[in-house]
Amino acid sequence: MMYSRVYVEITNVCNKNCSFCPGTKRKPEYMSLEKFNSVLRKLQGFTEYIYFHVMGEPLLHPQIEDFIRLAKDMGFKPCITTNGSLLSSMGEKIVKAGVHKVNISVHSFENGEKEDYLNYINSCLDFADYSSENGVLSILRLWNNGYDKGLNDSTLDLIKERFPDEWHFGKRGARIRNKLHLEYGERFSWPDISIDTVSERVFCYGLKDHFGILCDGTVIPCCLDREGDINLGNIFEDSLENILSSKKATAIRTGFTCRKAVEELCQKCGYATRF
Secondary structure: OOEOEEEEOOEOOOOOOOOOOOOOOOOOOEOOHHHHHHHHHHHOOOEOEEEOOOOOOHHHOOOHHHHHHHHHHOOOEEEEEEOOOOHHHHHHHHHHHOOOEEEEEHHHOOOOOHHHHHHHHHHHHHHHHHHHHOOOEEEEEEEEEOOOOOHHHHHHHHHHHHOOOOOEEEOOEEEEEOOEEEEEEEOOOOOOOOOOOOOOOOOOOEOOOEEEEOOOOEEEOOOOOOOOOOOOOEOOOOOHHHHHOOHHHHHHHHHHHOOOOOOOOHHHOOHHHHO
């Protein structure tokens, strides 16, 4: 079975504490290049697109360039989701290493002084300009509608000033120019095993077009299982064929087909309500 993408968490460490992200209680960890190589070998034939993210900031990984090169050399298209704070120092390096796509969460800046905000946004836009001109697909994300206290409007004005270009708007954002897009999105509530049930009637694309792998090798059904509550197995201890065809994984897929969440965590997911 081919998946549209697989999320591979190369680190769960982050340098920010954004209000929209619950973080993780797992021990801080960085995946080694050797283990990453093992993951990629097992993923061959399952997907073309590797996203270096579940939790954590991937640009913090000291071997991020090696990870990108290795994934590309093995036939994958490496993609990154970043808070953007390290792009001024790492942006050119990841482009030269061969990154395919970069999602920049420009809504990550919160409660900062005006000068710091401008420095942050301008560094993100500098990267977006450089990367898109060099053939890397770059997405500027504003995924916090209703919670931005007007900051999104200021950010959008700065983006328009920097990139007058084409601006073809759609339902969820705009194509600014070739290889450069803007995405809108609502803030959502992460699944949390400790909260009340949101709904047992749930449809989700988890295990249908994607799944995730935490930095300790735990395979999870989607990129929102930040603590690995739905542990399907460990990629360092078993084959993906066995893990993804297990009774647990099959029950989850079958349940979603019938719009039923068989796992407690899935019943407590605010994101799934949008489907």
